[in-house]
Amino acid sequence: MADSPLARWRRKSLRFRLTALAAVALALAFAVSASALMAVLGRSLTDTVDETTRRHAQAVRAQADSGTLTDPITTQDGTIVQVIAANGRITHGTYGADRLVPLLDARDRRRALSHDGAWFLGGEPYGIPGPLRVVVVSGDEGITVLAARPVAEIEKSLIVAGRVLLVGTPLLVAFLAGASWLIIGRTLRPIAALRKGAAEITHTARSRRLPVPEARDEVHSLAVTLNDMLARLEGAESRQRALVSDAAHELRSPLASIRLQLEVALGHPEGQDWRETAEGVLEDTMRLSRLAEDLLALARLDERGGKLARNEPVNLEEVVRQVVERYGEARMTACEPVVVRGDALDLSRVVTNLMDNAVRHATGKVEVALRADGELTITDDGPGIPEHDRERVFNRFTRLDDGRSRDEGGAGLGLAIVRETVRAHGGTVHLEDADPGLRAVVRLPPAA
Structure with missing residues (x-):
């Protein structure tokens, strides 16, 4: 099937x-423009002929009214003049003008006088090649002066001008098309x-950037935007590689522990406490399960690009109470009703992760407070975190030295999940000194 002209046109550069x-x-x-020029030029030349012819007619009328008109009438530019008396006879005329038949009959003369304009008249019946422009003016005692002038020169001028435009316009269009080809080529060169x-950007040259043109135009903006996109992609790829590397590192420890316990148990079955072995393997398996759940949660957050899985009204008071009730060492100091928009499961994970951290590091008490403006605080009386580390702990797989030394410590993903989730809900989270201990502060915008 042949391609349509539109399809072929779209495939052109x-x-x-x-x-x-x-x-x-x-x-x-x-x-x-050429059509308008020809029309204006023809109108202008015709008006010039009409004005000249009218001046001749008015001059002859003035002479006839004053009685100084001579016969034959002389004109320098070939204008034909006839003076017609009231009885319709031609009394005076230029040399060669018809003395028997007027250029216009009586009815046409009356119409011309009433319209005060010039008339086109064929000159062939009077032995004049080409058309004439005839002007009629009236004088005293009923005389009428007819003045006519051939307009063949106008037609010749228009023909010459038309030929010039007919030849010059295509040449000018071709020249401008060539100039447009060069200019457009130079304009598209930055593209x-x-x-x-x-x-040239490949997987081995990720850090390369696209050339940015000097001109501050749309191509410059496009290049800057694409370079920003490449930087974001490079950063995302770096974070993904770091996540895979850290996840592999975190997985090695429990897997190695499970393997070691099983190898020892199988190598010395007679002296092995299988219940103790099963408990150790179960503990490491639970660590693997928590790590897998955290990695899955982060993957879902990254996949959504900071957007919520569900955006519905959530009673934050109920979510906080349900989580806090699972921790016997925690108590609610304030729990004011507040409704936010978001995902109840994700918000429950936020509270759970913060409660796990607080309970893990607390020495005696954990206090939770929720205010009506959407501020949630979870305070423990543990050792706290140095000020210069309070922002760093929100990074993925970041654990402080004391956290690493605890067997029950996590993989360093809990606070990262908290920040990503809170940001997706349009809120903020930070850590501050509770003197003693540490306070986690979450601010979520209440639903309108």
Whole structure:
């Protein structure tokens, strides 16, 4: 099946299409301009002939009214003049003018006088090649002066001008189309440079950037935007590689522990306490399960790109109470009703992760407070975190030295999940000194 003209047109290069459109637009503009020019030129020349002819007619009328008119009438530019008396006879005329038949009959003369304009008249019946422009003026005692002038020169001038435009316009369109081809090519050159730069970026040259043109135009903005995108992709790839590396490192420890316990049990079955072995393997398996759940939660957050899985009204007071009730050492100091928009399961995970950290490090008490403005605080009386580390602990797989030394410590993903989830809900989270201990402060915007 043959391609349609539109499909073939779309496959043409952008440079060709822009040049073709520019050439067509120029051709149409020049055609309209040439038509208007010819019309204006013809009108102007005709008005000039009419004005000259009218001056001759008025001069002859003045002479006839004053009685100084001579016969034959002389004109310098070939204007034909007839003076017609009230009885319709031709009394005076220029040399060679018809003395028997007026250029216009009585009815046409009356119409011309009533309209006060010039008339086109064929000159062949009077032995004059080409059309004439006839002007009629009236004088005293009922006389009428007819003045006519051939307009063949106007037609010749218009023909010459038309030929010039007919030849010159296509040449001018071709010249401008060539100039447009060169200008569009130079304009698109930065885009070609962007394409070449993009082709050179591979998995072995991730840090390369696209060339940015000097001109502060749309191509410059496009190059800057693409470079920003490449930087974000590079950062995301780096974070993903770091996540995979850290996850592999975290997985090695429990897997190695499970393998070691099983190898020892199988190597010395007679002296092995299988219940103790099962408990150790179960503990390591639970660590693997928690790590897998945390990695899955982070993967879902990254996949959504900071967007919520569900955006519905959530009674934050109920979520906080349900989580806190699972911890016997925690108590609610304030729990004011507040409704936020988001995902109840994700918010429950936020509270759970913060409670796990507080309970793990607390020495005696954990206090939870929820205010009506959406501020949630969880305070423990543990050793706290140095100020210079309070922001760092929100990074993935980040654990402080004392956290690493605890067997029950996590993989360093809990606070990272908390921050990502709170940000997705439009809120903020930070840690501050509780003197003694540490306070986690979460602020979520209440639903309108």
